[in-house]
Amino acid sequence: MPIRLKKALLTPGLWRGLAAVAAFLVLWELGSKSKQWFGFQTPWVGAVPAPTDVVKVWIALLGDKGYWQSWYLSSMRVFGGFVAAMIVGIPFGLLLAISSTTYGVCFPTFEVLRPIPPLAWVPASIIFWPTQELSIGFVTFLGAFFTIVINVLGGAKAIDVRYFQAARSMGASSWDVFRRIILPAVIPSIAVGSTVGMGITWNVVVAAEMISGGGSQSAGAGGGLGFFIWNSYVGGSYDQIVVGMISIGIAGYISSAILRKLGELSTPWLRSR
């Protein structure tokens, strides 16, 4: 591991990346502070809080329970909606691929509903569901659901027909074909669909929290990261807005990294070429 770490540190790619991030931060800082330092306002960037101020506010927030509560609430909503989308979406996608009757009955409706942006569901969802938590969860679910279904369906349809012919010839039952041919063959598509779907759930959950008011507002910033940003905006603490934005970026990155790792672990035959 230390050798791998050493190797990673020696790559020019890493240094380029770090230099780019540093340059970005320096330019941002200069732009934000230009009025204070040079006496003229830089357009656009001049209105944004400077990174040093953001970091100060962030450090102060690290001890704040409400901030972590926002993380927790958003993560749980994403996790819940995403897992529900997997549980419903994977079997549904497979069913569409296997049964032409199901495909004929469900696919047209599915295709009409799919282009509707999840956020367009927010008002209807608030009407449908008894609690605000459930309406946010439902909209989050929709964000991942359509992507997962489409990927599973596409993956299952693309399976080489010779695999079925070979399996059938060797005496495999339908159940065996399903379990040992179709399922493993669609795992790569599930992995792709869930990574894309996870990105969408983060988009959706934050917007839904802003629109719906983020559920319980007891602790001021207790309604998830979306509500945290919105609340900061309403309260005029612009530094916190940026903290909230970067927090979402980090949360999304961690979720994608976990899913990528899980995808790699469940497809060893693609890893070891």
Added chain:
Amino acid sequence: MATGKSVGDFTAINAGEMVISRVGKSYGAAEFTKEVVKDCSFTVERGKLTVMVGPSGCGKSTLIRLLAGFERATEGAVMIDGKPVTGPGRDRLVVFQESALFPWMTTYDNIMYGPRACGEDTAKSRELAEFLLDKVGLTAFRSKYPSQLSGGMQRRAELARAMINNPSVMILDEPFRGLDAMTKGLMWDYYARLFEESRRTNFFVTTDIDEAIFLADRLLIMTNIPTRVRVVLEVDLPRPRHLKDIVESDRANEVKMEALSLLHEEAMKSFAGGSKAAADFVDAYSRRVARG
């Protein structure tokens, strides 16, 4: 489906016989019908290696699907050991063009697929899998995935995956297509030895005339589409065969010349029809004939 035949004692090789009588196969409905096979009759004789050659696109792969039972003939009958073929089964296994190994299974799991699918994950079939791994020279590669194997290894793994089911007929659809010339030569030797040891009934389809003559006991020369058997040539060369002997054998060259002139004629027919594939075929074979 499964014929209930067990992965038995490997010394007791099954050798089946397939009779194809007056078979026709067409695709599409009403006036759009395309006849691919027409009035086609031949026998895949017990314990022999029957090789089918024909111009590309003539319907050989369709015949394979009929023999394997993936599709049903529109007319006529396909029989194995006197019983009509009604679907795919373990008694007739196909080794496909390129590789149809399951990419998500290791070599060993691929070979064990048949026995496991039939609930025969027994000590006996595991032992047989080891025996076959050794026989195809892949013992060291048992835990590798197909993508980690070379083209030649993949074909050998696929042969083993078929053989473990002890089929009475092995059907091979251009199995060595796409391999480089060196590997192809090695695979011919290897496959011929395997056949000579077992004397299982083999049905081998190819477009490569050298491959056909080196391997065949009987050579079926097919007509252009809609296909049927034009001529059956008995390739009465002694076994075991060696590539060098075949190249030098007058009898082999005689058969080759005869086969080539027939194939040339058939290919010309579709050339007249304007098929691009057939034009390429004629071109390639004319040059071969010229080289003699």
